[in-house]
Amino acid sequence: MSDETLLEMRGINKFYPMGEEMAHILKDIDLTVKKGEYLSVLGPSGSGKSTLMNIIGCLDTATSGTYTLAGREINELTEGELAAIRSMEVGFVFQNSQLLPRLSARKNVELPLIYAGVPPRERRRRAREMLEKVGLSDRMDHYPNQLSGGQQQRVAIARAMVGNPSLLLADEPTGALDQKTGRQVMALFQELNREGHTIVMITHDPNIAAYARRCVHIIDGELTEGGDRENA
Amino acid sequence: MLKSVRKTLVMLKECFSMSLSNILGNRVRSFLTVLGILIGVAAVIALITTVSGFSGTLSSSFMSMGAGTLSVSVTGSDLKSGMTADDLKEISEMDEVEGITPNVSLRSRVSRGGNYETNVSVSGKNAYYFYRDAELVQRGRAVHPTDEENSTFVCLITQEMMETFFYGVDPVGETLYIDGTPFRVIGILSDADSDSILSLLSGGSDIVIPYTTALKMNNENVVTSFTVYLAEGEDSENASAALEEKMDAMFSFEEDCFTVTTMSGIEDTMESMLSMVSTLLAGIASIALVVGGIGIMNMMLTTVTERTMEIGLKKALGAIPWQIQIQFLIESFLLSVIGGLLGIAVGLILSFALCQVMGMTFTFSLSAIALGVGFSAAVGILFGWAPARKASRLNPIDALRAM
Structure with missing residues (x-):
């Protein structure tokens, strides 16, 4: 872990219109994540953790405050520029893996590279390498419905990592898995982190959050530091 | 880029x-x-x-039927109601013209023996009409110039007429009564294309007689409709202009005495x-x-x-x-x-x-x-x-x- 800052949030607020009123979802959030960190954001449903993830992942922008990711101010970017940042800097892993059913595992992994405009040959090579890394070298041409839940999630992780993003952003990555495959996925995350990848994982499950090296709690839109396990 | x-x-x-x-x-x-x-x-x-x-x-x-023909219909003026034989001769002698055929049509009652039919289409044509297309006559002879000159009472009939009036008899040389006047049958018309759309347009008729005879039967002495066949290679637009000029002179430059229709015009x-x-x-x-x-x-x-x-x-x-x-x-x-x-x-x-x-x-x-x-x-x-x-x-x- 270096001392270089990857993402920094200062005084982030987010309001959403709820009927007549504006709901205050995120309240004055300050958060700094350094390169190579493995952070978990722990919070119950309705705590605002999904909104926080959307802002971290550049899917959404804050109502107020400043957010810097990989040295770029995110607040004032257009939709197209946000897409470019997502393509370059962020790899998403969702709860239900979210693979496209009509594409093979390899094609699914290639998808982010298609939007980044990577030529076909290099795309194939990188997708193959990534699938080998997550232990699916014999499942490249299988379709999602021919894969188990754990395998699907590993394809999703390969897809998130194939563009070599600076941040791996996971939303309840084990939510749809049984305990054993969940542990396997967590092991993969730890391995990726050991290799130097920065990971932010959002979860409601303290047992899963415990895999991370640092944990923050979010309750009612307020963030509290849960302590750095290494330093503790 | x-x-x-x-x-x-x-x-x-x-x-x-x-x-x-x-x-x-x-x-x-x-x-x-x-x-x-x-x-x-x-x-x-x-x-x-x-x-x-x-x-x-x-x-x-x-194209097969109409290229190089003009059809003229004459309404006439108070002084001159139609084309005389001399007028027609003059037109047929124009450079652009190869020949002309007057169209005199009448509806007649035709009878032979106990058979009769009313409202039969009879048209008067000249010798040139047959001279131009030898295939018009299937059997017998065509209308001759002498028939034209003498207004003879001769006729050519279609297959259909033959079947109606001469069942089992060779009609050539026999007599047929048109509006009570005895006509001698001199030939049978071939009925190629008789059921095509075009025979309707060209006004196919059941009986053809010399046009001079037809005029007499109509109590007329002028022709009000005729077809002009252009000489080979003549442009129908030019020819129709020349024809109009000539006919304007014939009708003392009175307006609206006749119309000239080109086949290409109809086609257009x-x-x-x-x-x-x-x-x-x-x-x-x-x-x-x-x-x-x-x-x-x-x-x-x-x-x-x-x-x-x-x-x-x-x-x-x-x-x-x-x-x-x-x-x-x-x-x-x-x-x-x-x-x-x-x-x-x-x-x-x-x-x-x-x-x-x-x-x-x-x-x-x-x-x-x-x-x-x-x-x-x-x-x-x-x-x-x-x-x-x-x-x-x-x-x-x-x-x-x-x-």
């Missing part, structure tokens, strides 16, 4: 293959969606090809009528295309809703809005072009069959195909635009929440 063009091309290629796999993955639904376009394009192509085959057939028969009128009809029909058929386009739009809107999660995911993976839009646009474009190509195939088969049945020449019309492809592509882009835009504007968070 070059790099971004390359990137775009790579992206477009992927969009094509993804769209194709989406279309093929939903075969039944895609086919049903495409059916509207298919029917529209097939109908447009079948109509255009059939009508153009019809007009081709029509104009070739016009005919063709413009046909093209109007075909445009109208194609217009009606293109309603089917619009309906088909709405079908595609509906399917695309459904698809966008169904694939909300896919759209959200792609956006999260870094797809920018226009990449999403172009993908859906390509999908609707492909759908309707597939429909268009199938429609062209069906339309061509249909029009080939129609042409065969109606005995017309089938012409493979490239413009019809271009029209079909162009139309369907335009429909795809036009009706795919709104759904594609909707997809591209989906908020990725909302889209992901749907999962």
Whole structure:
């Protein structure tokens, strides 16, 4: 872990219109994540953790405050520029893996590279390498419905990592898995982190959050530091 | 710059293959969606090809019969009600003219023995009419110049007349009564083409007699309708101008005494009528295309809703809005072009069959195909635009929440 800052949030607020009123979802959030960190954001449903993830992942922008990711101010970017940042800097892993059913595992992994405009040959090579890394070298041409839940999630992780993003952003990555495959996925995350990848994982499950090296709690839109396990 | 063009091309290629796999993955639904376009394009192509085959057939028969002829009809003035024999002679001696045939027609009661028939079409022609086309007479002899000069009571009859009045008897040399006047039958007319559309236009008649005789029977001494056959290589426009000049002099330059109609003029009128009809029909058929386009739009809107999660995911993976839009646009474009190509195939088969049945020449019309492809592509882009835009504007968070 270096001392270089990857993402920094200062005084982030987010309001959403709820009927007549504006709901205050995120309240004055300050958060700094350094390169190579493995952070978990722990919070119950309705705590605002999904909104926080959307802002971290550049899917959404804050109502107020400043957010810097990989040295770029995110607040004032257009939709197209946000897409470019997502393509370059962020790899998403969702709860239900979210693979496209009509594409093979390899094609699914290639998808982010298609939007980044990577030529076909290099795309194939990188997708193959990534699938080998997550232990699916014999499942490249299988379709999602021919894969188990754990395998699907590993394809999703390969897809998130194939563009070599600076941040791996996971939303309840084990939510749809049984305990054993969940542990396997967590092991993969730890391995990726050991290799130097920065990971932010959002979860409601303290047992899963415990895999991370640092944990923050979010309750009612307020963030509290849960302590750095290494330093503790 | 070059790099971004390359990137775009790579992206477009992927969009094509993804769209194709989406279309093929939903075969039944895609086919049903495409059916509207298919029917529209097939109908447009079948109509255009059939009508153009019809007009081709029509104009070739016009050519065979009418090129190089003018037909003149005379209304006359107070001083001069029609053309005298001398006038006609003068016209037939013009440089542009090879010969002329007066048309004197009457409706008569024809009888022989106990048989009779009323309202028989009898026309008076001259010797030149038969001289020009030897095949008009099937048997016997034609009208001779002497018949013309002496107004002899001779006639030629059609096969049909022969069967009516001379069953089992050789009519040549026999007598037939036209409006009570005995006529000697001198020949039988061949009835080639007697049932074509053109015989109706050219006023096919049952009995032909010398025109001088016909004038007498009508109690007239002038001809009010005649056909001018132009000399070889004469342009019908020039000839008609020369003829009009000559006839203007004959009628002392009074206006509206006669009209000269060229066959090409009739053909032009005919063709413009046909093209109007075909445009109208194609217009009606293109309603089917619009309906088909709405079908595609509906399917695309459904698809966008169904694939909300896919759209959200792609956006999260870094797809920018226009990449999403172009993908859906390509999908609707492909759908309707597939429909268009199938429609062209069906339309061509249909029009080939129609042409065969109606005995017309089938012409493979490239413009019809271009029209079909162009139309369907335009429909795809036009009706795919709104759904594609909707997809591209989906908020990725909302889209992901749907999962």
